[in-house]
Amino acid sequence: MISLKTITISAALLAVNSASFAFDTLPATPKVPADNPMSAAKIELGKQLFFDPRLSVDGTISCNSCHNVMAGGTDNRDFSVGVKGQKGGRSAPTVWNAAFLSAQFWDGRAATLEDQAKGPILAGVEMGMPSEQAAVDRIKSIPGYVQSFKAVFGGNDPVTYDNIAKAIATYERTLITINSPFDRYNRGDKSAMSASAVMGMKKVKSLGCTSCHNGVNFAGPDLPIGQGFYQKFPTFPGSEYDKKYKLTEDTGRYEVTKDSADKHMWRVPTWRNVALTAPYFHNGSVKTLDEAVRVMAKTQLNKEVSDADVKDIVAFLNSLTGTFPTQTMPRLPDFADATMTD
Amino acid sequence: MISLKTITISAALLAVNSASFAFDTLPATPKVPADNPMSAAKIELGKQLFFDPRLSVDGTISCNSCHNVMAGGTDNRDFSVGVKGQKGGRSAPTVWNAAFLSAQFWDGRAATLEDQAKGPILAGVEMGMPSEQAAVDRIKSIPGYVQSFKAVFGGNDPVTYDNIAKAIATYERTLITINSPFDRYNRGDKSAMSASAVMGMKKVKSLGCTSCHNGVNFAGPDLPIGQGFYQKFPTFPGSEYDKKYKLTEDTGRYEVTKDSADKHMWRVPTWRNVALTAPYFHNGSVKTLDEAVRVMAKTQLNKEVSDADVKDIVAFLNSLTGTFPTQTMPRLPDFADATMTD
Numbered sequence: 001m002i003s004l005k006t007i008t009i010s011a012a013l014l015a016v017n018s019a020s021f022a023f024d025t026l027p028a029t030p031k032v033p034a035d036n037p038m039s040a041a042k043i044e045l046g047k048q049l050f051f052d053p054r055l056s057v058d059g060t061i062s063c064n065s066c067h068n069v070m071a072g073g074t075d076n077r078d079f080s081v082g083v084k085g086q087k088g089g090r091s092a093p094t095v096w097n098a099a100f101l102s103a104q105f106w107d108g109r110a111a112t113l114e115d116q117a118k119g120p121i122l123a124g125v126e127m128g129m130p131s132e133q134a135a136v137d138r139i140k141s142i143p144g145y146v147q148s149f150k151a152v153f154g155g156n157d158p159v160t161y162d163n164i165a166k167a168i169a170t171y172e173r174t175l176i177t178i179n180s181p182f183d184r185y186n187r188g189d190k191s192a193m194s195a196s197a198v199m200g201m202k203k204v205k206s207l208g209c210t211s212c213h214n215g216v217n218f219a220g221p222d223l224p225i226g227q228g229f230y231q232k233f234p235t236f237p238g239s240e241y242d243k244k245y246k247l248t249e250d251t252g253r254y255e256v257t258k259d260s261a262d263k264h265m266w267r268v269p270t271w272r273n274v275a276l277t278a279p280y281f282h283n284g285s286v287k288t289l290d291e292a293v294r295v296m297a298k299t300q301l302n303k304e305v306s307d308a309d310v311k312d313i314v315a316f317l318n319s320l321t322g323t324f325p326t327q328t329m330p331r332l333p334d335f336a337d338a339t340m341t342d
Numbered sequence: 343m344i345s346l347k348t349i350t351i352s353a354a355l356l357a358v359n360s361a362s363f364a365f366d367t368l369p370a371t372p373k374v375p376a377d378n379p380m381s382a383a384k385i386e387l388g389k390q391l392f393f394d395p396r397l398s399v400d401g402t403i404s405c406n407s408c409h410n411v412m413a414g415g416t417d418n419r420d421f422s423v424g425v426k427g428q429k430g431g432r433s434a435p436t437v438w439n440a441a442f443l444s445a446q447f448w449d450g451r452a453a454t455l456e457d458q459a460k461g462p463i464l465a466g467v468e469m470g471m472p473s474e475q476a477a478v479d480r481i482k483s484i485p486g487y488v489q490s491f492k493a494v495f496g497g498n499d500p501v502t503y504d505n506i507a508k509a510i511a512t513y514e515r516t517l518i519t520i521n522s523p524f525d526r527y528n529r530g531d532k533s534a535m536s537a538s539a540v541m542g543m544k545k546v547k548s549l550g551c552t553s554c555h556n557g558v559n560f561a562g563p564d565l566p567i568g569q570g571f572y573q574k575f576p577t578f579p580g581s582e583y584d585k586k587y588k589l590t591e592d593t594g595r596y597e598v599t600k601d602s603a604d605k606h607m608w609r610v611p612t613w614r615n616v617a618l619t620a621p622y623f624h625n626g627s628v629k630t631l632d633e634a635v636r637v638m639a640k641t642q643l644n645k646e647v648s649d650a651d652v653k654d655i656v657a658f659l660n661s662l663t664g665t666f667p668t669q670t671m672p673r674l675p676d677f678a679d680a681t682m683t684d
Contacts, residue, residue, distance in 0.1 A: 051412055053410070053417070054418075056485050057419055058419070058423070059417060059419055060407070060417070060419075060423045065402070068395070068674070069671070070364070070393055070671050070673060070674045071677075072673055072676075074678065075395070075401060075402070075682065076396075076401055076680045076681060076682050077401055077682045077683075078401070078683075081400070081402045083427075085425075085427025085428070086427070161555050169464070175647045180514070189601075200508065241460045275675055275676070275678055276677070276678070278677075278679045278680050278681055279681040280421060284681070287679060287680040287681045289678070290679075298397065304489045311440075318678075323674070324673055326670055327670065327671045328668055328670055328671070329411070329412050329668075329669045329670070329671050330412055330665055331412060332410070332412045332413045334414075334618055334663070335413070335418065335618070335620075336420045336616070336617055336631070336660075337620045337629060337630040337632075338619070338624070339418060339419070339420065339620055339621040339629045339632060340417065340419045341420075342418075
């Protein structure tokens with residue numbers, strides 16, 4: 001009895017004392033697939049490809065155009081602009097810390113960063129390459145790339161669409177923002193977060209936000225790659241927000257699976273650097289983080305939050321803005337007599 | 343008499359011996375205007391602005407979109423693509439070594455890099471900002487920029503359109519590609535250029551190309567800033583090329599001055615890194631450097647050049663590809679609750 005009581009009390013004390021330690025610090029490195037090991041040369045090649053607009057049909061759009069690593073990893077638009085001024089149908093998710101997600105795209109239709117990288121290059125409204133072969137041919141027409149692919153991947157014919165994706169994914173696995181104020185606080189530096197942010201951290205737990213937004217990326221538990229962590233949005237339909245922000249027009253993962261159980265299911269997005277990635281949600285319909293918090297509380301938890309709650313929660317979310325590693329600009333391999341045409 | 347003869351002979355010998363030394367090595371630093379001194383903080387601010395798509399109306403186009411410093415300083419297109427997929431009417435000139443030009447734009451309508459920087463931001467088919475004030479307001483809405491402008495320029499209201507241009511121009515004055523094979527050869531390293539390139543160097547002199555393409559940037563003599571070095575193109579009209587490459591549709595500097603003497607006058611463009619900046623001429627109508635050499639010989643010198651001449655001259659032009667300095671990527675200042683809209 002005494003023993004049990006002690007344990008119970010200890011556990012309760014622990015729960016109180018460690019309330020601020022219940023979240024995970026972001027690791028400095030992600031899991032790396034066995035069939036795509038990282039190397040300095042592969043990272044550099046991937047960085048070149050990530051920044052190279054020649055991967056788009058008319059030479060105007062690079063991966064970085066919509067996933068701007070010099071900023072929060074997005075383009076701060078509702079819908080991204082691709083070749084010929086065309087717009088996509090969903091808001092670009094951040095590339096920062098995407099290496100920690102177990103599924104990619106808003107609807108989880110790609111399991112890995114490698115699979116994800118293959119999508120936008122061929123999407124007509126994004127980079128607009130007519131085929132995998134067209135992308136491969138473009139890269140093969142640049143001698144410096146051929147040389148780098150040989151050095152990195154070996155073999156007789158290393159410039160393949162798979163290897164293009166592997167190099168890009170490898171670079172993306174370096175895009176990690178450790179040492180956010182939250183992470184420093186979580187490691188013991190109590191001065192790293194404001195009192196309001198600490199309050200916000202407690203509130204996201206007590207409100208229930210963290211039943212989904214947990215794990216190192218605040219995007220759900222550490223699932224095997226390919227097994228996405230999805231939630232229905234809105235979980236509580238019928239609020240004023242559904243119409244105001246067109247929350248139900250896009251059916252989410254259902255578009256991929258055509259399984260009615262997947263209607264309005266979405267991969268839970270990261271909270272890391274969320275203060276830099278307005279506008280919010282899959283359709284970028286909500287312009288401020290304050291309003292995004294209100295919408296989430298109502299549609300996912302059926303709760304109203306006070307202005308004070310919103311202020312504290314937004315302060316906490318701001319504490320998840322990490323330290324962006326210093327990067328050198330890639331030099332894009334020379335392309336003699338190149339003309340990009342429409 | 344003896345004295346005079348000696349001098350004459352010496353001069354002749356000098357001319358022969360120094361035939362390969364008649365061109366200028368690229369200096370490591372350009373002239374800096376007295377009213378815009380350089381500093382590390384101003385360079386960094388200018389780099390941020392240069393790479394920041396938020397200087398365009400919809401957040402999609404940065405200076406770097408068309409003047410890609412990770413490549414040869416252009417977009418390798420005939421006409422650049424601006425906001426909403428719109429196209430400009432002339433091919434983007436390289437930003438590399440533009441600091442050594444005495445006038446900017448193809449038609450010299452801007453005297454300085456500062457003046458030049460103000461153009462594309464407001465051009466409807468480029469970055470599309472509706473007014474200087476709109477650009478200033480955008481930058482003022484980003485707290486990190488306000489802080490940097492205060493640190494760099496001082497004063498109560500340092501975020502001005504003039505200062506935006508000053509910062510960008512300051513960054514551009516660092517975009518210099520010293521140590522090309524030609525420059526190394528010119529400083530005495532005879533192994534730096536191939537035999538063909540050395541032949542090409544002699545041929546551009548003997549053909550007369552260098553009567554215009556001279557000076558440190560192979561873009562004309564060292565004139566006072568604002569005094570552009572212009573030539574008529576085509577100087578010898580009537581060749582097949584006029585029609586084939588639409589050489590006379592655009593009247594060049596005449597569009598600026600409305601002086602009939604300026605019809606088809608163009609600022610002589612640099613040869614440095616020209617191998618990286620296809621397609622060629624103000625309208626990007628010529629796709630290869632080989633053909634550009636043929637067109638120039640015919641239209642400017644009324645000469646036919648052999649395939650061997652073209653090969654050597656192109657080898658020489660390739661020897662003008664410089665060493666691109668390693669640069670860190672700028673971090674764009676945070677922009678909380680930012681949405682870029684159309």
